[in-house]
Amino acid sequence: MVITTRQLSKSYGKVSALNCVELEVPQGSIYGVLGSNGAGKTTLIRMLVGLLRPSFGSVEVLGLNPIRERYELRKRIGYMPQSTALYENLSVRDNIVFIGKAHLIPNLREKVDQIIEFVGLTTRARDPVNNLSGGMKKRVSLGCALINDPEIFFLDEPTASVDPHLKRKSWDLFRKLAANGATLLISTHLMDEALLCDKLAIMSKGEIVLVEKPQTILQQGVLSISMTKKNQIFTELVSANPKAVAAKLHDYGLATEIQSVQIGHPNLEDIVLQIIDSQNR
Amino acid sequence: MKKSLFIGQRVLSELLRDKRLFVLSIIAPLFLIFLLKIFIDSMPQSFPAARYAVPFGAFIVHFLSFLLCAIVLVEERATGTLERMFVAGFSRISIVVGYLLGYLILTTIQAIVVLTETMWLIGLNYSIHTVVLFFLTIWMLAMVSVMLGIFASTFARNTSHILPFIPLVVLPSLFLSGLLVNPEQLPKWAELVGMLLPFRYANDIIRELLTGNSDATAIYMNFVVLIGYGVGLMILASRTLRETD
Numbered sequence: 001m002v003i004t005t006r007q008l009s010k011s012y013g014k015v016s017a018l019n020c021v022e023l024e025v026p027q028g029s030i031y032g033v034l035g036s037n038g039a040g041k042t043t044l045i046r047m048l049v050g051l052l053r054p055s056f057g058s059v060e061v062l063g064l065n066p067i068r069e070r071y072e073l074r075k076r077i078g079y080m081p082q083s084t085a086l087y088e089n090l091s092v093r094d095n096i097v098f099i100g101k102a103h104l105i106p107n108l109r110e111k112v113d114q115i116i117e118f119v120g121l122t123t124r125a126r127d128p129v130n131n132l133s134g135g136m137k138k139r140v141s142l143g144c145a146l147i148n149d150p151e152i153f154f155l156d157e158p159t160a161s162v163d164p165h166l167k168r169k170s171w172d173l174f175r176k177l178a179a180n181g182a183t184l185l186i187s188t189h190l191m192d193e194a195l196l197c198d199k200l201a202i203m204s205k206g207e208i209v210l211v212e213k214p215q216t217i218l219q220q221g222v223l224s225i226s227m228t229k230k231n232q233i234f235t236e237l238v239s240a241n242p243k244a245v246a247a248k249l250h251d252y253g254l255a256t257e258i259q260s261v262q263i264g265h266p267n268l269e270d271i272v273l274q275i276i277d278s279q280n281r
Numbered sequence: 282m283k284k285s286l287f288i289g290q291r292v293l294s295e296l297l298r299d300k301r302l303f304v305l306s307i308i309a310p311l312f313l314i315f316l317l318k319i320f321i322d323s324m325p326q327s328f329p330a331a332r333y334a335v336p337f338g339a340f341i342v343h344f345l346s347f348l349l350c351a352i353v354l355v356e357e358r359a360t361g362t363l364e365r366m367f368v369a370g371f372s373r374i375s376i377v378v379g380y381l382l383g384y385l386i387l388t389t390i391q392a393i394v395v396l397t398e399t400m401w402l403i404g405l406n407y408s409i410h411t412v413v414l415f416f417l418t419i420w421m422l423a424m425v426s427v428m429l430g431i432f433a434s435t436f437a438r439n440t441s442h443i444l445p446f447i448p449l450v451v452l453p454s455l456f457l458s459g460l461l462v463n464p465e466q467l468p469k470w471a472e473l474v475g476m477l478l479p480f481r482y483a484n485d486i487i488r489e490l491l492t493g494n495s496d497a498t499a500i501y502m503n504f505v506v507l508i509g510y511g512v513g514l515m516i517l518a519s520r521t522l523r524e525t526d
């Protein structure tokens with residue numbers, strides 16, 4: 001495990017932002033943290049990179065304590081904050097170069113060129129960040145996190161307000177990074193992105209309510225099966241578990257008189273909301 | 282300390298590219314000294330212009346460098362770039378020193394511009410020796426102000442939190458540190474409060490120089506206090522600059 005937390009808690013005065021979070025993230029995986037506004041995603045990530053002191057509990061990242069051994073740890077991680085966190089008057093290039101210098105990266109020039117090309121900003125490299133759109137700024141911010149080839153990436157909503165094309169490209173990159181052995185912890189409130197993760201922790205009100213593979217979570221939902229028989233449509237709701245679907249189809253025996261079968265997709269959003277609701281009750 | 286250099290470089294290139302900050306750091310002092318000139322012109326002939334001119338110039342530099350530095354650093358905190366700097370591996374001390382380096386050049390320009398304009402507009406003539414010491418005093422005071430700005434910024438989450446520090450720096454310096462009234466004429470307690478402020482020491486040097494036959498030891502002592510003040514603030518600021526909440 002490259003990230004382990006035990007009973008990790010954080011409160012701001014009376015507000016409890018994080019409550020007894022137990023996290024275990026294996027190396028080389030894309031670990032999603034899904035939760036609505038105020039669920040505690042940012043609080044969790046800031047604690048993992050050593051920017052927040054836990055009120056209670058313990059954290060270990062790469063076997064290091066993020067606060068006491070922060071200098072050691074920070075060489076090996078990349079962090080993309082939720083806010084843009086860029087110098088608005090400086091160019092795209094200068095922003096990335098500055099973070100590269102912090103890490104004392106050799107051959108910084110070429111490295112920065114590569115990153116700028118990857119995030120698709122080669123033609124805008126000399127423009128001040130001020131002049132970029134919101135999504136482009138996110139790309140610059142991602143570029144800054146890539147500069148030191150980290151072992152773990154902490155990405156706080158990396159693709160919020162990024163267009164679908166680049167979102168796909170970003171996820172392709174995330175996959176490639178994970179395939180090369182890097183670990184990615186990605187927070188999101190978007191269900192379609194959550195589905196792309198290897199493992200998903202669902203957060204609500206400062207607690208982790210479920211940790212599962214997204215596919216397994218999907219199976220907890222229901223899907224609809226609509227069949228046309230003698231030109232009449234029958235619709236039934238079945239558990240999204242593949243075995244349950246098969247059993248249902250066995251019931252019908254798929255006689256020749258069944259002219260068509262349509263299977264509706266279970267919706268992760270519905271399932272997650274249901275899980276969160278049942279937790280809060 | 283190479284990393285401080287990177288920060289200094291970045292701070293400077295940011296300041297030069299930001300029109301708002303440029304106006305605040307160079308145009309504003311020029312304008313304020315012009316106002317001083319108008320004020321002095323409206324006074325009767327017997328008004329001791331020299332008594333107020335250079336100290337006032339020094340005060341403007343003091344206040345503006347404080348404000349400028351505090352604002353820029355608080356904005357770093359508010360936008361999250363400070364956080365990013367920490368995670369990227371910049372230490373607190375390298376940030377404080379980096380800021381100091383970044384402002385070094387700006388402050389030098391500021392001190393030259395302000396001193397030149399003051400002497401030219403108000404028509405003052407001093408020996409080269411005195412002018413150089415004036416310059417050193419203002420410059421040293423400005424460095425202390427930068428440190429004061431960094432220190433104040435560690436207590437602020439956003440730019441509006443800097444506002445309470447403005448009267449806190451301006452008013453006591455104005456009344457208790459010798460800009461308007463000589464500190465010896467104040468009640469003892471007020472004089473002691475004035476001695477807590479860096480402006481008192483810069484003002485003492487300037488006053489000493491203005492007497493014509495200045496006491497070198499007194500000047501020297503005040504410089505030592507001013508430098509000590511700056512170093513003290515630097516250590517303090519690098520401790521209070523919050524790296525973890």
Ligand SMILES: Nc1ncnc2c1ncn2[C@@H]1O[C@H](COP(=O)(O)OP(=O)(O)OP(=O)(O)O)[C@@H](O)[C@H]1O
Pocket residue numbers: 012015016017035036037038039040041042043044082189
């Ligand atoms: N500095 C702070 N002081 C007081 N309360 C805070 C502070 N930071 C966060 N909180 C509280 O902690 C809780 C969790 O906030 P957090 O920012 O971690 O949520 P999030 O999941 O990242 O939400 P979002 O999707 O909006 O980014 C919220 O209730 C928030 O109000």
Ligand SMILES: [Mg+2]
Pocket residue numbers: 041042043082156
């Ligand atoms: Mg957040």
